Amino acid sequence: MTTQRILAVSAGLGSPSSSRMLADQLADGVRAEMALRNQPVEVEAVELRDHAVDIANNFLTGFPAPALASVIDRLAHADALIVVSPVFSGSYSGLLKSFFDVLDPTALEGMPVLMGATGGSARHALMLDHAMRPLFSYLRAVVVPTAVYASPEDWGSGEASIQPLEQRIHRAARELGGILRNSPRTFRTSQDPVPFQELLDRAAG
Secondary structure (H helix, E strand, C coil): CCCEEEEEEECCCCCCCHHHHHHHHHHHHHHHHHHHCCCCEEEEEEEHHHHHHHHHHHHHHCCCCHHHHHHHHHHHCCCEEEEEEECECCECCHHHHHHHHCCCCCCCCCCEEEEEEECCCHHHHHHHHHHHHHHHHHCCCEECCCCEEECHHHHCCCCCCCCCHHHHHHHHHHHHHHHHHCCHHHHHHCCCCCCHHHHHHHHHC
16 A cells, blocks of 8 residues: 655744644644554655745745755655644745745645644634635645644633634544545546545545
8 A cells, every 4th residue: 555645844933833733733633544544654744944044045046955955856746735834914924935936836736735823812713714725725736624723722721612623633634534545646647637526525425
């Protein structure tokens, strides 16, 4: 059985980073989901803060430095992405946008993407649907229906009105696992690809 390769990209600027923490939890959720399906999976974490200078230089030179080129190559050969950004000024970070700006415009076409975000208030959760989802839709990625947002309450005891973070992670991981089960590489390269809604219906089944 072919091992599925997932790249977990986080755009936090701090160390440690809450965005990296959420990306790791999403990765663990996907690993657990794929284990239930007896599907081998490898998840590799990439922190964009480590490549910030190379990303900026790529805009000036038109060429990626070796370390950034390696990340781009791994993304090109991945079966799916986990992408987590902090919320800055009501949107995703400029570092995240800059990274996707240096990619080939077709790099994410048909790529399954699980989105996540972190912020200082639960009110920022709408950023995922108002900003990040349109970005990946524009890039023609296959975005899983459930996006996962984590606010400070989620790292503590939480509030009764807030759905537990773990539950949201499990639901998103289950949706991504369902899409991966339907051969994302075939979906990405087929001359007659499976319609997006049909793929999501299969994932839910």
